[in-house]
Amino acid sequence: MTAIFAGFFSPYRYDDGDIAYRWAPPAKLHFINVQKKIFRPYVYGYKVKVDRYYRRVYSEDRSRIYPVKLFVKGFRYKIFGIFSVNRHLFGTQGTRIYLLGADLKGRDILSRLIYGARISLSIGLIGVTISFVIGIIVGGISGYFGGWADNITMRIVEMMMMVPGFYLMLALRASFPPDFSSAQVYFLIVVILSFIGWASIARVIRGMALSLKEREFVLAAKAIGLSNFKIIMRHILPHTFSYAVVAVFLSIPGYIIGEAALSLLGLGIQEPQASWGNMLALAQGIVNIKLYPWVLTPGVIIVITTSCFNIIGEALRDVLDPKRKVFQ
Amino acid sequence: MNIVETKGLKKYFKRKKQLIKAVDGVDIFIKKKQVTALVGESGCGKTTLAKTLLGFYNADGGRIILEDKDITRIRENYSFVRERIQIVFQNPSLSIDPRYTVFRTLLETLRVFKKVSIEMAKGTIIDFLNKAGLDETCLYLYPHQLSGGQAQRVSIARALINNPRVVILDEPTSNLDVSTTVKIIDLLAELKDKESLSYFFISHNLKLIAKVADYIFVMYYGKIVECGPKDILYRNPLHPYTKLLIEASEYKLKSAYIQGKSKEGCVFRGRCAIEKPHCEVEPEAKEVEPGHFVFCHYI
Amino acid sequence: MKPLLSVNNLSVAYAGGRIKEALKNASFKLYKGEILGIVGESGSGKTTLASSILNILPSGTKKEGEVIFEGRNILKMNDKELRNIRGNRISIVFQEPAASFNPVLTVGYHFLEFMGKNSAMNKRENKGRIIEDLLRKSGIYDTKRVLKSYPHELSGGQLQRAMIALAISSNPDILIADEPTSSLDVTVESQIVNLLLELRKELGFTILFITHNLGLVKVLCNRVVFLYRGEVKEITDTKSLFLRPKHESTKVFINDYLRLVS
Numbered sequence: 001m002t003a004i005f006a007g008f009f010s011p012y013r014y015d016d017g018d019i020a021y022r023w024a025p026p027a028k029l030h031f032i033n034v035q036k037k038i039f040r041p042y043v044y045g046y047k048v049k050v051d052r053y054y055r056r057v058y059s060e061d062r063s064r065i066y067p068v069k070l071f072v073k074g075f076r077y078k079i080f081g082i083f084s085v086n087r088h089l090f091g092t093q094g095t096r097i098y099l100l101g102a103d104l105k106g107r108d109i110l111s112r113l114i115y116g117a118r119i120s121l122s123i124g125l126i127g128v129t130i131s132f133v134i135g136i137i138v139g140g141i142s143g144y145f146g147g148w149a150d151n152i153t154m155r156i157v158e159m160m161m162m163v164p165g166f167y168l169m170l171a172l173r174a175s176f177p178p179d180f181s182s183a184q185v186y187f188l189i190v191v192i193l194s195f196i197g198w199a200s201i202a203r204v205i206r207g208m209a210l211s212l213k214e215r216e217f218v219l220a221a222k223a224i225g226l227s228n229f230k231i232i233m234r235h236i237l238p239h240t241f242s243y244a245v246v247a248v249f250l251s252i253p254g255y256i257i258g259e260a261a262l263s264l265l266g267l268g269i270q271e272p273q274a275s276w277g278n279m280l281a282l283a284q285g286i287v288n289i290k291l292y293p294w295v296l297t298p299g300v301i302i303v304i305t306t307s308c309f310n311i312i313g314e315a316l317r318d319v320l321d322p323k324r325k326v327f328q
Numbered sequence: 329m330n331i332v333e334t335k336g337l338k339k340y341f342k343r344k345k346q347l348i349k350a351v352d353g354v355d356i357f358i359k360k361k362q363v364t365a366l367v368g369e370s371g372c373g374k375t376t377l378a379k380t381l382l383g384f385y386n387a388d389g390g391r392i393i394l395e396d397k398d399i400t401r402i403r404e405n406y407s408f409v410r411e412r413i414q415i416v417f418q419n420p421s422l423s424i425d426p427r428y429t430v431f432r433t434l435l436e437t438l439r440v441f442k443k444v445s446i447e448m449a450k451g452t453i454i455d456f457l458n459k460a461g462l463d464e465t466c467l468y469l470y471p472h473q474l475s476g477g478q479a480q481r482v483s484i485a486r487a488l489i490n491n492p493r494v495v496i497l498d499e500p501t502s503n504l505d506v507s508t509t510v511k512i513i514d515l516l517a518e519l520k521d522k523e524s525l526s527y528f529f530i531s532h533n534l535k536l537i538a539k540v541a542d543y544i545f546v547m548y549y550g551k552i553v554e555c556g557p558k559d560i561l562y563r564n565p566l567h568p569y570t571k572l573l574i575e576a577s578e579y580k581l582k583s584a585y586i587q588g589k590s591k592e593g594c595v596f597r598g599r600c601a602i603e604k605p606h607c608e609v610e611p612e613a614k615e616v617e618p619g620h621f622v623f624c625h626y627i
Numbered sequence: 628m629k630p631l632l633s634v635n636n637l638s639v640a641y642a643g644g645r646i647k648e649a650l651k652n653a654s655f656k657l658y659k660g661e662i663l664g665i666v667g668e669s670g671s672g673k674t675t676l677a678s679s680i681l682n683i684l685p686s687g688t689k690k691e692g693e694v695i696f697e698g699r700n701i702l703k704m705n706d707k708e709l710r711n712i713r714g715n716r717i718s719i720v721f722q723e724p725a726a727s728f729n730p731v732l733t734v735g736y737h738f739l740e741f742m743g744k745n746s747a748m749n750k751r752e753n754k755g756r757i758i759e760d761l762l763r764k765s766g767i768y769d770t771k772r773v774l775k776s777y778p779h780e781l782s783g784g785q786l787q788r789a790m791i792a793l794a795i796s797s798n799p800d801i802l803i804a805d806e807p808t809s810s811l812d813v814t815v816e817s818q819i820v821n822l823l824l825e826l827r828k829e830l831g832f833t834i835l836f837i838t839h840n841l842g843l844v845k846v847l848c849n850r851v852v853f854l855y856r857g858e859v860k861e862i863t864d865t866k867s868l869f870l871r872p873k874h875e876s877t878k879v880f881i882n883d884y885l886r887l888v889s
Contacts, residue, residue: 216417216423217424220483583818585814
């Protein structure tokens with residue numbers, strides 16, 4: 001949700017950086033001001049000093065209070081590409097609020113995380129959907145018809161599964177020119193991920209189709225005269241859905257990480273677009289991690305998101321288990 | 329008179345380099361408006377025969393004739409066959425898609441051959457459910473919510489809804505209680521007369537076949553060994569295997585007879601009480617009485 | 628005459644979701660040397676009855692009443708006493724022979740394991756010959772091959788014969804047969820039924836035969852207990868059951884059977 005309405009939730013654009021504030025640490029959000037008895041959230045401004053190692057040291061400038069307001073005016077963005085709005089959930093006037101710190105160009109990490117979520121999550125979801133649709137259809141047809149077509153298809157599937165996914169992904173990406181536009185790169189990544197992923201689901205669905213096609217209700221469907229296509233679509237594949245749904249949820253993290261890996265290496269989403277992967281690129285090097293640990297937040301987010309999908313997937317698997325008496 | 333006939337029908341399977349002759353040169357016929365029965369023990373090929381008749385398998389030899397039309401090449405005659413021959417399976421709750429309600433199952437069947445709106449379909453569906461002894465209350469139930477008898481009635485309604493001429497009944501009551509069996513058998517008899525159907529009744533239960541059949545084929549490992557009208561066959565069973573079956577159905581069979589098939593010659597060799605050297609050669613049909621045929625050298 | 632086994636007011640209810648009352652107040656007596664039939668439709672409680680006698684019901688099942696054998700209540704026995712009864716004094720043959728054998732062990736192994744627990748058996752040297760004798764008694768003649776085979780390599784009939792051989796190996800007092808032939812072809816069924824009669828003549832055990840097939844009852848049993856929905860409706864000798872059924876449900880059951888045989 002946050003990702004869809006990214007503009008609303010982010011105080012800043014993903015590419016809006018203020019160099020003056022580069023590598024700023026996360027601002028402490030204060031809620032209680034004893035002196036003035038204010039109970040609204042506020043931050044202090046940043047005071048910058050350069051120490052003898054030419055590092056920038058930030059501290060709070062307690063001279064001025066900048067209240068954090070809700071529904072403030074900020075940069076213009078479009079909802080669904082149609083409505084032009086300029087209200088945001090929260091923000092400050094007069095200074096920058098970096099709730100999760102800033103990166104080397106002074107861009108707000110939180111905002112970039114939110115915009116990045118759009119890209120990383122959508123690539124994951126779209127990639128999975130395409131993979132699974134292809135895999136289920138191929139698996140279903142292969143398993144149902146059997147014979148030489150099934151044999152050939154399965155050998156192809158096995159060959160695809162043999163190649164280590166990650167290297168295949170790199171190879172595919174490298175075979176395209178490095179200077180694609182953002183949109184092209186995005187599209188390319190989705191295609192590559194789908195291409196790698198359909199094989200394993202195809203094999204499982206093919207196994208299920210193979211056993212389902214001998215069940216009596218499938219024979220009955222044949223007996224009343226249904227065409228093969230309708231039998232596969234209406235009787236065989238629906239019985240694989242409970243497995244497929246669980247598999248989908250458990251696979252999405254793989255796709256998200258796949259995209260992150262590509263972007264981390266610079267082969268994926270390019271700057272200035274944000275994706276969790278290319279944000280993590282800035283977290284390389286022990287110096288950066290030691291001095292600006294907040295650059296690791298994208299990693300934390302990936303872990304949390306991955307865990308969420310896994311948990312939902314496992315829960316679904318228990319709910320959809322056909323041996324559950326309650327379900328029957 | 330014969331609505332379905334097979335001549336020399338063959339269906340072989342290759343399993344692990346062995347050729348299994350499931351149906352090996354079978355001549356049967358299904359008479360119009362009668363109950364033709366096929367009796368045999370497990371593994372004799374009766375279900376394979378039924379599936380080949382329906383075209384689930386392509387025959388490896390011989391011919392199938394339906395209403396005087398040669399339908400051996402099933403692909404070319406798909407809808408012709410499906411409109412005329414239907415089947416009721418053994419296990420009622422397994423032969424209906426567990427994810428479909430009764431209504432949807434029957435609707436789908438109805439729509440195979442004609443485009444009907446849901447309104448029109450509903451009328452026909454309720455009509456056939458009534459014929460099968462069910463009422464509207466089960467329209468939106470799922471198979472697991474039905475009893476065995478009810479599920480079998482739905483199966484019967486589904487088989488009849490497109491007005492076939494022939495219905496193959498593959499052990500339709502073997503999974504049912506005694507009391508339910510009685511009701512289903514009565515229902516089938518009633519429907520046969522009302523809807524002018526011809527039945528092909530497959531079973532291993534001799535006593536049941538004795539009750540329902542008009543004409544009986546006895547099958548043993550892919551071959552017909554004897555066939556005849558019910559009364560004549562029971563009064564005068566001639567083939568050693570038929571006699572064995574009748575003896576067994578009265579629990580009088582004691583000797584250690586082992587099921588199995590001989591490698592060549594008469595299919596009953598090696599188990600036969602009256603075996604002689606000439607049994608190395610496959611026997612031909614002998615018409616002993618009108619309509620009563622035996623496949624044995626020594627009758 | 629004192630009964631060999633006495634079932635008094637046995638009530639069994641299965642736990643799990645809705646409590647299912649499988650048996651309500653069932654009572655009957657089994658006398659030495661007879662073949663008693665337990666008859667009813669599926670779901671009438673026959674298998675529950677068989678399992679109760681050997682106390683092999685799933686844990687959590689509620690049991691009330693008594694099953695008295697040699698003066699003691701089987702339902703209240705401890706493990707040691709039960710081990711002495713099961714497979715030893717009272718044996719059981721189930722409906723699905725394939726399910727009664729462990730699919731990854733050979734038939735021969737089952738015999739060794741089963742007879743091994745009987746310490747008297749263990750000490751005898753010629754165990755192999757004893758096992759082969761048992762198989763031959765049950766109508767299996769290629770004993771060496773059968774002993775080396777895995778359950779899936781044998782037919783239903785052969786497995787059931789092996790099961791019977793196992794069951795009689797300890798010379799039990801009572802043999803419970805729970806629909807032993809329902810999944811077998813009729814030729815095999817007939818042979819197994821006659822085998823049981825022969826073995827009984829030779830070894831003298833008492834049979835408790837459970838079935839829904841009245842044809843078998845006519846041939847095998849001298850007395851019958853008729854169950855309907857978990858309750859004993861009638862106990863009588865076979866002839867009277869067919870000629871003069873007293874209870875309504877019995878009459879319906881007999882009529883249905885008669886309608887299906889000509």
